[in-house]
Amino acid sequence: MDLIYVGKTKNVYKLPNGNYLLKFKDDCTGKDGVFDPGENSIGLTIDGVGDVNLRMSIYFFEKLNAMGVNTHYVSADLKETTMEVKPAKVFGKGLEVICRRKAVGSFYKRYSDYITEGADLPLYVETTFKNDAKGDPLVTKDGLITLGVMTAEQYDAIKSMTQKITEVVNDEMMARGMVLYDIKFEFGYDEKGKVMLIDEIASGNMRVYKDGKYIDPMTLSKLFFEK
DSSP, rough: EEEEEEEEEEEEEEEEOEEEEEEEEEEEEEEEEEEEEEOOEEEEEEETTHHHHHHHHHHHHHHHHHTTOOOOOOEEEETTTEEEOOOOOETTEEEEEEEEEEEEEHHHHHTTTTTTOOEEEEEEEEEEEGGGGTOOEEEEEHHHHTTTSOOOHHHHHHHHHHHHHHHHHHHHHTTTEEEEEEEEEEEEOOOOEEEEESSOOOOOGGGEEETEEEEHHHHHHHHHHHO
16 A cells, blocks of 8 residues: 555555555544634544544445445445545545534634524535635635636535535434534545545534534544444
8 A cells, every 4th residue: 555645634545456545543623622623733632533433434425325425435444444435536635515504613703793603504515725824715616616626517516415415414413312513525526527525424524412512523423323
């Protein structure tokens, strides 16, 4: 295996068969030792978080694949905390897609003059460039098209897939007495330009509440897999 990328929460290796291997780590985004999926830097390390993030990713990727949603997921190895994925090109130099069901976090900070904290949102989708130095700047559909990052058709596919996947995740949370407030995804595309969900679907990329209280990633993963 060839190490080709060292990321914040996982490393990426090239496999001999042309696929890639994601090695999950125990690092989480946050600030001052407090987890925050909206932060763009590593803020803390939680022992075992890589394992539970992989477990949740397996659960959702297998469910989405069975539904016919296009993802990069091939297989996983819990013992090695790794996931084999299909090749995919990222949009631009990296793009994050956030779907918001509630007005919290950076959304509320930006728009608090117009909305109350925790207010319902209609599966609101926003995109940000992955750029730590610039604070992951927001970019609109028109911006993405004008900059040549993606086509209008690719954006529409991403938005539709984001909303569909968010509803799948929220339904699973609701079935366990929890509520999804927002979630962060990454998308790529194959050699034909077809959009696919990449990266992970894990507690470290979402805000979930129970009885009006925020649930930290490790607790969320434990509650999610409780019998």
